Amino acid sequence: MEKIFTRPKSLKNAVFHYCPGCGHSIVHRLICEIIDELNIQDKTIGVPPPGCSVFAYYYFDVDMIECPHGRGGAVATGIKRAAPDSVVFTYQGDGDLAAIGTAETLHAANRGENITAVFINNAVYGMTGGQMAPTTMLGMKTTTSPYGRDPEFDGHPIKMSEIIGQVEGACYVERVAVNTPANIRRAKRALKKAFQNQLDGKGYSLVEILSPCPTNWKMSPVDSWKWVDDVMSKKFPLGTIKDTTGKTHAD
Amino acid sequence: MAKVLMTGNAAIAEAAIRAGCQCYFGYPITPQTELTEYMAANLSRRPGCTFIQAESEIAAINMVLGASVTGARAMTSSSSPGMSLKQEAISYMAASQLPAVIVNMSRGGPGLGSIAAAQSDYFQSTRGGGHGDYRTIVLAPSSVQELADETHTAFDLADKYSIPVILLGDGMLGQMMEPVEFKHEAPAVPPVRPGGLRGATGRPSRFIRSFTSNPAELEELNWSLYRRYQQIQEKETSCEKFMTDDAQLIVTAFGIAARIARGAITNARALGMKVGMFRPVTLWPFPKDQLKELSKTAKYFLDFEMNMGQMIDDVKLSLEGSGDVTFYGRPGGVIPTSSEVLRVITRLYYQKGLNG
């Protein structure tokens, strides 16, 4: 019988430490499938952050450098400038990309660094145990917004993709989700395009991925997947925010 | 090649290019901005080399971290307030065992301080500066020629020990001009350190990290760093002794302060006082054995710094109680003169009854 579904070559044979229902493992797999399909395993360098995905190097079978919190945009810049033939991607959470690393992210985009940024937005700080993120929804209870996020004191959820979309150096910005099979397929197309852009030398690509965090949202995995559609994507609408590459999706 | 008249800042930049520095990332801050400008003009056009004016000192040092990951020779420079911002990534590089050269043309502090030359960053430079148990090699030149020479040494030591190396100057050394001779030609192609990450071609993939969830593993990392630091302490100390043979009073000073002290000592000698100077070139590792050795013949030490007394801790630790140590310093960016230091030397010399 023909084997039609198998582990991507660039995904290590390891058990994910992520919680049941978490989006990280899906995104890891998608990136690895793309690395295989583009045949770039031997020149890819991943830049994972502190956070739940700090152990990404246990799963990605590519060179990786774990970087200081939020500094992915700067570290990736250094790598890509020093070794322009490599394929560099950052893997950043919402605290990393949208809070502590806002400046590094924005300026890497503005310089049009030829890198791929993968932005996991799960509206919460995962690894530290469910604190408010810059992308936490209004009214959402976290351990540091125990009465619900109040815009008067905590500000509003920040829409980084829309902000990055304003920056000239960014060639492609898209928001996707990994909560349904259809959305997962769209997410893969967006990620693949973001890697292809780099191979084509087009500049900075950002893919924001709405990703469920059942544990810190205190929901079942199924409920959390629904919540992405019903609540999160209302504030963070899915779709292409910017595309100057002149190409549409492979579909 | 013939000597050229250059500022300290420009001399460091030129020496770095000749040492094969491939990537420079910086952010303007007085009094080191000329170094950044020199790199913008001269490094950016070299084949395969990169210059970026980063959005912050934080970004600049993290770009250095990234470039160092690939095996490239990378460098950043700043002055005191900017150095505070860089400490996070320096700690990460120490843990990840990534080489880099970081220049601090220091100025008055704390806070925004002043733009005048000062030496108040001794503790920050020699005690790790960021979080965790780590050290960086710290070189403290005291002339434009030495800035150039030690820049080369800094890159070599960084690669040799996979460690960040700090070149600690000050505003005056950065701004002043002196004739300088460059002893190396720039390589046509910047060198690449073996073992860098450039993609897993022909080998298994590798990762570099500083985090582990296993305390025992982190303890082992700390021990291995410690063993390397011991090795560096044994092999890499460097110092200059000036008129110490028959000296009864020895002035300890580093960097530009040592230049000022030297002038005072020359004049003190002319007045018949037996005074000498001990100048550490490596602030970490501190040349403690060489200093301790001097206490066999000299009993009195005058530690002179352009701060409130920082290196004096290392002076006392080195002497282990075998010398009588007095401190004189001017903090905040005030530049003392040689005649001022001569007055201090003279007073101390008589107070201690060294005039016979």
Next chain:
Amino acid sequence: MLIKTIFAGFGGQGVLSMGLNLAQAAMIENRHVTYLPAYGAEVRGGTANCTVSISDEEIASPVASSPTFVVAMNQPSMIRFQNRLQSGGIFFLNSSLITEQVSRGDLEIVNVAANTLAEEMGNVKSANMIMLGAFIKKSNILHIDSVIEGLNVALKGNKKLITINTDALKKGYDLL
């Protein structure tokens, strides 16, 4: 012999180039030399100064607490530096812009109407080179030819500027 000189004046008077040219010439003569400019906020206010130390031996401090020579291109600089000069030192004054008398009696005063002479030569900007020429002659620390050679380096072969500056240098040199 260690000779320290402070050049001071308004920003734009070419005070730093005077020091730089002297330092360049000292290097050409294989002397030890340091050039220390005032920098940053200190010069943003419109005043500029630099210190040049020249010696046959290694130079310790580049700072001049009591310089041998001071060249003051304007009145504020004359007032600021007159008490720094060592006793018996030579005070070079741009008499085109300095009207006040020096209060110390232990200095040798050399008046050079640098601006007036420069205007007569058709280029007020070369006042600094006229003063430098006079300084070279009077101080006798370096050969004028070294300064001219240094100019060629500093001006990167710009023939027009080299001619203007060289003429001004010689004019100042021949004054004394």
